[in-house]
Amino acid sequence: MRRTFLLLCWLATDIALFIAAYAVAYFLRVGFIVSTDFPLDKYMQTALIVAPFWIGTMLELGIFRLTRIQGSRKNLTHILFSCVLASALFTLTYYFLHNNFFSRLLLVYAGLINLGFTIVWHLAFDSWQRKVLRKNPAAYPVLIVGLNREAERLIDLLEDKQSPFKPVAILDGQGTSKTEVRGVPVLGKLNKLEEVIKNLKPSHLIQCSHLEHTINLMSVCRQHKMTYLLLPSVLGAVEGYGEQIEGKSFIKADHESW
Secondary structure, three states: OHHHHHHHHHHHHHHHHHHHHHHHHHHHHHOOOOOOOOOHHHHHHHHHHHHHHHHHHHHHOOOOOOOOOOOOHHHHHHHHHHHHHHHHHHHHHHHHHHOOOOOHHHHHHHHHHHHHHHHHHHHHHHHHHHHHHHOOOOOEEEEEEOOOHHHHHHHHHHHHOOOOEEEEEEEOOOOOOOOEEOOEEEOOOHHHHHHHHHHHOOOEEEEOOOHHHHHHHHHHHHHOOOEEEEOHHHHOOOOOOOEEEOOEEEEEEOHHHO
C-alpha cells in the first residue's frame, strides 16, 4: 500500500510539473499575456496530450522504480532522453492537431525547464521516499545470509546510503559470537531460516557466503516469492555486472521469473 501510494503521488506530481514547465516556457517566450496569434488553450491542450506519453516513456525506462538511485548517471541520461523525446512529440502533436508551427526558442525553453524541474524533483523525492520506505515495517526488508567482512561492508553501505533495502536480520551458517551489526540483529544459524522468514517476511535475501547452501537458499526464495541476490565475491568473481544496489553488484534471481 505504501509503495503504491508513493508511486501514484510521484506520477501525479511529475505530470503536474510537466504541464507547469511548458506553461512557464510559454510565458517566458510570449510574455505575460494571452496571445491571439498563439493561443494558450491550444498549447496547453497539446501539453496535456503529450504528458501521459512522457510518463509512459519514463515508466518503460524504469525511472519510477522506487529502489532506483535517481542521481545515477544512467537515470539522469534516461530522464534527458525522455525530455528530448517529449519535446519532439510535442512539436509533432501540435503541428498535426493545429496545422501550424510555433517558436523554436519556446520549444528549447520548454525542454530545458522540463528537464530541470524533473531532475530537481526526482532527487528531492528520492531522498524523501527512502526515509518513508525504511520506516518500520520496512517496504523492502532484507535478510542477510552469511556474516563476514563483505556482509558487514554491505550493511554499512545500505545504512549509510539510507537505501530502501533495509537489512532486518542476519543468519550465519556456522554461527558467530556477534549479536548485531549496525543495529541489525544476528538471529542464529540457518536452521532458523524458515522461522525468520515467517516472522519478518523479507522481500529479498542476500547471500554473502556459504556457497554450499546456494541451491537450498534459492529454493526457499522461490517458495516464499522472495528475490534472491548473491554477492559475486561468494563465487570468487570480479564485480561489475548484474543487478546493482547502491552501486554494489549482485547476481539476481527474481521470483517473478521463476
